[in-house]
Amino acid sequence: MKKQKILVAYGSKHGATAGIADEIGRTLDQDGFEAAVVPAADVRDVSGYDAVILGSSLYAGHWHRDALRCAHRNAEALAERPVWLFSSGPVDSSAEQHDIPPVRGVAKEMERLHVQGHVTFGGSITAGTPGRIARSLVRHGKGGDFRSPEQIQSWAHQVASEMRSRAEA
Numbered sequence: 001m002k003k004q005k006i007l008v009a010y011g012s013k014h015g016a017t018a019g020i021a022d023e024i025g026r027t028l029d030q031d032g033f034e035a036a037v038v039p040a041a042d043v044r045d046v047s048g049y050d051a052v053i054l055g056s057s058l059y060a061g062h063w064h065r066d067a068l069r070c071a072h073r074n075a076e077a078l079a080e081r082p083v084w085l086f087s088s089g090p091v092d093s094s095a096e097q098h099d100i101p102p103v104r105g106v107a108k109e110m111e112r113l114h115v116q117g118h119v120t121f122g123g124s125i126t127a128g129t130p131g132r133i134a135r136s137l138v139r140h141g142k143g144g145d146f147r148s149p150e151q152i153q154s155w156a157h158q159v160a161s162e163m164r165s166r167a168e169a
């Protein structure tokens, strides 16, 4: 049987969310899907995909504009296929401990696109992260890489399992 294709699109300023998208893509590939991991700014047409996962890092309570623009540009085609969203941000272990609801703008997209689900993953700010605020956080011991491969893989397995159930229905 032909493999189902899943697009994993992401908005990322400094690469941390790109890493999460890669992890999701790898997991979906292992689960028998054909995943394409693509920066949200480069997504022009989602009609060739059976499902879409769109994610972004959070800055001051907002998604990266590349991800929001991708959602708007492809709204019609996205509403016609299963879509999952993810946010990445908290630079502490809170995202692993409990469900962190979407920020307001993302909640709005969830409704508009009738998405299947949303998850918030931990983010990352390390000594290599550019920017004044990031540098200051690291200097004050408030940085770290809080992306949990286990949490990301587990969520991706869940998406894979829901896609399989849909195919069987």
Ligand SMILES: Cc1cc2nc3c(=O)[nH]c(=O)nc-3n(C[C@H](O)[C@H](O)[C@H](O)COP(=O)(O)O)c2cc1C
Pocket (backbone or CB within 6 Å): 011, 012, 013, 014, 015, 016, 017, 018, 057, 058, 059, 060, 061, 062, 088, 089, 090, 091, 122, 123, 124, 125, 131, 133, 134
């Ligand atoms: C200036 C600044 C503002 C941030 N604002 C938020 C925020 O509002 N909520 C949140 O959860 N994380 C916030 N973060 C953390 C980032 O979302 C996190 O570092 C993320 O992993 C960055 O991903 P990226 O490298 O893909 O852009 C902020 C980080 C910086 C440097």
